[in-house]
Amino acid sequence: MKKLANIIVFFGLIFVLAACGSSTENEASEDSSTNSSKEPIMPEVEVQFKEEPLPLKEETVIQAVVTKGEEKVTDAESVEFEIWHSEAGQEQSDMVKAEHTDGGVYEAAYTFEKPGTYVVIAHTQTSTMHVMPQVEVEVAGKEAAKKEDDHGHGGESESAQGHSHGHGNSAFMVHFMNDHEFKTAEESTLTTHINHKEKPFENAMVKFEISSDQLDKHKYVPAEEMNPGEYTAAYTFPSEGEYTVTIHYEKPEQEIHGHQEETVQVTK
Template sequence: MNRFLWSLLVFIFILLLAACGTNEQSQQNNETSSSEDQVAEIPEVEVKFGEQPLPVKEKTNIEAVVTQGSEPVEDADYVDFEIWNNSQGQESSKTIEAEHTGDGIYTIEYTFDSSGTYQVIAHTQVGDLHTMPQVEVKVGEEQSATSDDSTSHSHEDSQGHDEMKEKFMVHFMKEEGFKAGEEVQLTTHINQMEQPFEDGLVRFEINSEQLDKHIYVDAKEQEPGEYTAAHSFPAAGDYTITIHYEKPDQDIHGHQEETVEVTE
């Protein structure tokens, strides 16, 4: 075999090896991309009650059915139900951790202490993804009304529904607790019209008897609608954290206060 033919065979062999490597790398990239797409799917949460109106001063089951990619989520980091009566406002809300009962169903037992219209938010964390659907529920028997009253009531309900669409939902993460002298992550999730509040300006205002003045800490968006900031509380005690969120170009300005206890 002459030298030219031998060189040609070696050259062809090198080209074949390069082609195989490219195909393998392309396949790996496709598999990685496919895996990332699956992880990025936002979980779906359906909140379920019994027949409305729900009873007063009786234990009632509330369920959240959590799925991701049509499959039940069996290992959600947490599902917390936040509940309040419209007449008392969100500042009176109670938060209850749900128990996983299987098939992606997370359940609590709750006793409504009075009649009225209630808001229920299912704060749900699955990996790095957070969602918090909000539903409205009637509790107790509705009182009779004249036709004029009914018309007025329907109009007011419609207005309330429109206002609810624009409402922001702010969930401050304080379940893990805070210790004095340790750097912690302040984390809040913000939704607008049940969608993540993205690209907003968010900061935490911190106030306490332990401080000489208010402290302001700017937060960064880590995930859509999730804002975090590092902070160290100087001493144990009660602190008020006001979450300020805004988009000046859209004339959006809002805030929500939270109280946290910092331990030694």
């Protein structure tokens, strides 16, 4: 009888230990599931200038401070500043590549050639996301600042009152990745980033319209959203030459439709 009691106790202990192990595994599984379901942290980019208003016809340093949560991002894939005068519009923008200096700060030098309001977008590509914050800045120049003081103007200059970004809807910013080679007879990846009010324009219908003298008719290629606000499609250019790529983006249910044209050079 004593032997039978010992056997019962032995198997009872095995059952308790197995139950504890199962419980621990379930908890670990739940923790893992919870962690994997967390959304990735969106990188934040702050555009800074060492002085404002910016000087006219003098080299100026523009900075982008890139962080992710409390961490400084020192290994961004690329940071580029897109700059244009508000009167000229985005079609006449300049792209300036920035270099990392220290502690998540990326810098580029640029010379503003005329006074007025400029739009600056910091196109920032990390390993997982593309963000493009937009700011506006005044370029007054020493002469313009002196005139304001002489006339006692304390408010905004005339150039800062009412401006256009050169598009039908300035709330949308479209950036087509045109900084790599497109070659004939091999598949090319077309990529565009779209922001609405400085946030990724998600879940939109996007397509690339491709036209050229080399084509009998326009080609339409639907794009797929790979990351928030990032849309890509594959296309093979049949021959070398100049092509026009028009990015169409829309949300019919919200009566949103816009487009932007880009020029692409295709080589052999």
